[in-house]
Amino acid sequence: MVRTKLPVSLWLIAIGQFIAPLIFPPSFYKAIGVPGWIAAAAVFSALGVNLLLRREWARVATVFVQGLSFIVRLLTLLSNAVPAPEAPTNVVLVITFLVSMALSAIILFRVDRPDVQLLMQH
Numbered sequence: 560m561v562r563t564k565l566p567v568s569l570w571l572i573a574i575g576q577f578i579a580p581l582i583f584p585p586s587f588y589k590a591i592g593v594p595g596w597i598a599a600a601a602v603f604s605a606l607g608v609n610l611l612l613r614r615e616w617a618r619v620a621t622v623f624v625q626g627l628s629f630i631v632r633l634l635t636l637l638s639n640a641v642p643a644p645e646a647p648t649n650v651v652l653v654i655t656f657l658v659s660m661a662l663s664a665i666i667l668f669r670v671d672r673p674d675v676q677l678l679m680q681h
Contacts, residue, residue, distance in 0.1 A: 565611060565613075565678075566674075566678070568669055568674075568675065569610065569611065569613075569675065569678065570611070571669070572610060572621070572666055572669050572670050572675070573607035573608070573610040573611050574607065575662050575665065575666045576603055576606055576607045576610060576621055576624070576625070576666060577600070577603045577604055577606075577607045578662060579625065579628060579659050579662035579663045579666060580599070580603060580624065580625075580628045580659070580663075581596070581599060581600065581603065582655050582656075582658055582659040582662070583655055583659075584649075584651045584652050584655050585651070603624075606620055606621060606624065610670075613678060613679050614679070615679045615680070618670055618675065618676070618679050621666065621670050622667060622670060622671060625663040625666045625667050625670075626663075626667060628659065628660075628663050629660050629663040629664060629667070632656045632659055632660050632663070633660065635656065636652070636653065636656045636657075636660075639652060640652060640653050
């Protein structure tokens with residue numbers, strides 16, 4: 560197998576794969592606990608590493624995970640941004656979810672490009 564230098568875009572996708580799903584308001588971190596976050600970080604790290612190893616299944620899994628993350632964030636945002644008619648908007652939730660959704664959208668756009676698909680076929 561010939562080793563080629565990995566493009567910066569693949570590095571950014573792999574790093575974003577780790578970051579985007581883990582962006583939550585601080586209150587969410589307390590609810591899940593340290594072991595849950597360590598497990599989630601391990602799974603997303605493994606997925607990012609396998610992207611860098613140019614495994615096709617990792618690209619497909621990235622599309623699935625980021626697409627699901629985007630949809631779940633959108634649905635959660637719509638139902639929880641304003642919990643009740645008289646309640647104030649949860650600004651921290653809105654900002655963190657919008658940032659995560661934007662990162663997921665960028666990752667989805669980049670990982671599904673033909674140049675990345677060709678790179679995965681080594």
